[in-house]
Amino acid sequence: MTRKVRVRFAPSPTGALHIGGVRTALYNYLFARQHGGDMLLRIEDTDSTRFVPGAEEYIIEALQWLGIEIDEGIGAWSKKDGAKTHDLCGQYGDKGPYRQSERREIYHRYVNQLLESGNAYYAFDTPEELEAKRQEVPNFQYDAHTRGTMCNSLTLPQEEVDRRIKAGEKYVVRFKVEPDEDIHVNDLIRGEVVINSNIIDDKVLYKSADDLPTYHLANIVDDHLMEVSHVIRGEEWLPSAPLHVLLYRAFGWSDTMPEFAHLPLLLKPDGNGKLSKRDGDRLGFPVFPLEFHNQKDGTVSSGYRESGYFPEAVINFLALLGWHASGDQEMFSMDELIQQFSLERVSKSGAKFDYEKGRWFNHQYLQLRSDEELARLFMPVLEKKLDSSVYQNVNIEKVAQIIGLVKDRVNFVPELWEQACFFFEAPMEYDEKSLKKRWKEDSPKHLTELSELLSSVSDEDWTRKNLKEDGTTEWLLDTVVMPWIAEKEYGVGVVMNAFRICLVGAARGPHIWAITDILGKQETLRRIDTALRLI
RNA sequence: GGUGCUAUCGUCUAGUGGCCUAGGACAACGGCCUCUCACGCCGUAAACCCCGGUUCGAGUCCGGGUAGCACUACCA
Incomplete structure (x- = not known):
């Protein structure tokens, strides 16, 4: 007898949904979808003393964010024909109620x-x-x-x-x-x-x-x-x-x-035992999908969403913590997981929670997002970091362009700020270590001359790129500055790094002409000037 | 204490008796690239818990140890 596959995720509303619970929900969901079955959500609130307000809403919202869809039960209200209500915890199905207290x-x-x-x-x-x-x-x-x-x-x-x-x-x-x-x-x-x-x-x-x-x-x-x-x-x-x-x-x-x-259980990254909220606090990573404000005990728990994780990264990461396909594939979309998941390939032993790998997954998925989309996600961060008068003048296309330059070096959207802040505001101070290593005795002289040289470049040439014979491009500024360095017999690294410090405030960042391109001629010259006065 | 489950690199894991001088990924380390820091690419190091048995042959099967975990509530 083959009967219809029907699985349930049955959490109790005693607080935020633990990441281990999320994985259980995920495996249930993958199994249901693979077999064309139903995924039910039932609330197990038979312990009236442990009920925490908001926990139900939290569970539904977390699953929604992750893309784990409920077919029946609590949170499946959207399945109703012409659902009038948008009650997050509404229920749908002919086998209810789906809350045990009811x-x-x-x-x-x-x-x-x-x-x-x-x-x-x-x-x-x-x-x-x-x-x-x-x-x-x-x-x-x-x-x-x-x-x-x-x-x-x-x-x-x-x-x-x-x-x-x-x-x-x-x-x-x-x-x-x-x-x-x-x-x-x-x-x-x-x-x-x-x-x-x-x-x-x-x-x-x-x-x-x-x-x-x-x-x-x-x-x-x-x-x-x-x-x-x-x-x-x-x-x-x-x-x-x-x-x-x-x-x-x-x-x-x-x-x-x-x-x-x-x-199998999700274990502490270090030592032994079940992964708990305390481990997250202690080691500095979330153990819950969403941030949770516990109304009962007043605590706040950090969430993956608020930490800048993409849901698909969390799904991919979690899926591989206890399950593995037969091949070497690491990146799986939800659809691929649905296709390939099998209970036979779930490991029997507990998995230590490898938070570092979670970061790596997020890095991978961040690279997959377009610059425009990342820019949209980054705008709220900018709004918080920048003076409102500055923020008003931020152009989102320009932000996308900037993100294209720095995204390969970050794991999370909020980290974009550390990598790109100098595009939005001139350095207020200069990194001590960079100065020590890259600021030479001759640097003021080099920069004064460089400033003069750059002043002579027209606004049009400033952002121009030339197509080289081998098909690659080179910045026009390169063809202006490099010959000058060679002629004066200065060191390329010596000049360029000092120049970089003026623009960035430290010896880091993307290619220097990509920076000057975005900053523009006026701002570039201004930053050299400022640096010469301050350093 | 009792019962159950589990046991491959630091971590997640591949491995279903010969393809294993044990494969991949994260992390670590080294190199390349380079005006810098990253990314990326290339490479290095790194594991079959122990003891028996079965077998021509065991990481893979069996037994016994050991260890870890879970459960042992008018919690779920």
């Missing part, structure tokens, strides 16, 4: 089913009592061997159970796990995993305190009802997969149980 009645029904079939029971032990038990008995586990000593519907008379429930006493419903059974889970990435039911405790499925199920129950019920065919999630879920298999069986849904694929 599915209470559904869960009631299935909790009762388990209760009636004898697969679950009521338990009245308070959190304090359980905590005390754990203190008293090392490695205490609520299971077949201990449930008989606890306070639940298996040990209490029926009337007592009814009385407690009627009195509004807080209770939970626990899953009754039978001991001594080897449970087989087939994982698409790892193969068969076998776990004995003895090590699984009687998991809480439902808590009356907030009238909500726990993850385990909600997850199984929803995946079944939403006809999910493949569960692709992080490796941290592998230990509870056997429990899920048991739940499917208890419901009588074994035949349509989804296939499982547990993804």
